[in-house]
Amino acid sequence: xxxxxxxxxxxxxxxxxxxxxxxxxxxxxxxxxxxxxxxxxxxxxxxxxxxxxxxxxxxxxxxxxxxxxxxxxxxxxxxxxxxxxxxxxxxxxxxxxxxxxxxxxxx
Amino acid sequence: xxxxxxxxxxxxxxxxxxxxxxxxxxxxxxxxxxxxxxxxxxxxxxxxxxxxxxxxxxxxxxxxxxxxxxxxxxxxxxxxxxxxxxxxxxxxxxxxxxxxxxxxxxxxxxxxxxxxxxxx
Numbered sequence: 050x051x052x053x054x055x056x057x058x059x060x061x062x063x064x065x066x067x068x069x070x071x072x073x074x075x076x077x078x079x080x081x082x083x084x085x086x087x088x089x090x091x092x093x094x095x096x097x098x099x100x101x102x103x104x105x106x107x108x109x110x111x112x113x114x115x116x117x118x119x120x121x122x123x124x125x126x127x128x129x130x131x132x133x134x135x136x137x138x139x140x141x142x143x144x145x146x147x148x149x150x151x152x153x154x155x156x
Numbered sequence: 157x158x159x160x161x162x163x164x165x166x167x168x169x170x171x172x173x174x175x176x177x178x179x180x181x182x183x184x185x186x187x188x189x190x191x192x193x194x195x196x197x198x199x200x201x202x203x204x205x206x207x208x209x210x211x212x213x214x215x216x217x218x219x220x221x222x223x224x225x226x227x228x229x230x231x232x233x234x235x236x237x238x239x240x241x242x243x244x245x246x247x248x249x250x251x252x253x254x255x256x257x258x259x260x261x262x263x264x265x266x267x268x269x270x271x272x273x274x275x276x
Contacts, residue, residue: 083262085203092252092266093203104264136203138261144218145261147203 051075051139055148061156068124070151072137075118081141082120084113087150088133096135097122127153158183160253160267168247168274174240178253178267185234186211191256192236193263194227196249204249208256209236216259243274 052075062068072082080100085093095104097113100120110125124131132155137148164176178192185192193208207217209227217225226239240247250271254263 081260085263092254092269093263094266095262095264098257098262138203140260140262143216144220145205147205149202 050144051078051142051146053137053139053146053148055135055137055151057151058149059152059154061154062127063156064127064129066127066156068127068131068153070122070135070137070153072115072120072122072148073118074120074139077117078139078141080116081139082113082115083138083140084111084122085136085138086131086133087136093136099140124153158255158265160255160265162251162253162267162270164270164272166271166273168243168272169276170244170274171242174238174243174247174251174272174274176238176251176253176270176272178236178238180234180236180255184231185229185236186231189258191216191259191261192227192229193254193256193261194238195252195254195263195266197252197269198249205261206238206240206251208259208261210259245274248272248274 054073082100084097087093101113134150134152159181168174191208194206209215209229224241229236250269252269253267255265
């Protein structure tokens with residue numbers, strides 16, 4: 050199975066901050082990397098698919114980049130509704146695995 | 157707007173079979189190139205893909221669960237179902253149904269989730 054490592058596991062940030070979350074994979078996955086946001090007690094929400102494509106309805110302050118084994122999710126200006134846990138997922142090889150999550154908390 | 161809703165028992169005894177149903181509304185389960193999936197999340201943990209079914213009946217299961225999982229579809233009811241046999245406490249989790257865009261396991265619509273506890 051492809052191992053997914055997110056960093057950091059948690060971070061504290063203020064409204065308006067630029068936030069970057071990293072996902073590293075144990076082998077190259079081209080651009081088959083997706084990002085989800087999950088708030089407590091809610092289902093995950095697809096934000097970014099195939100590394101850099103913004104899902105319909107997702108604010109443009111979210112962006113994704115990377116290829117191969119290193120990927121980033123960037124929130125350009127953190128908003129109050131962005132405090133949540135973020136997961137990366139590879140869709141390159143079965144089984145499709147998720148990272149352990151990065152919790153974004155209010156500073 | 158597609159909506160998914162899980163239903164089923166919230167408590168299952170060890171060694172029994174967990175059975176859940178996902179009802180799809182706002183769109184036909186037979187429409188498009190979508191696949192219909194189950195994902196679970198152990199308490200306080202990350203996400204694990206269980207498998208998916210296509211409306212024509214093809215399935216995929218995570219190898220770690222394959223010997224115990226069956227996912228099926230009922231197009232007449234616009235539903236799909238999960239059966240997980242021989243459950244243990246390790247199967248206690250929130251179970252989500254989700255729409256897979258095209259078999260790539262990119263999940264663009266999710267149900268709200270249902271907590272299933274395995275306990276005697």
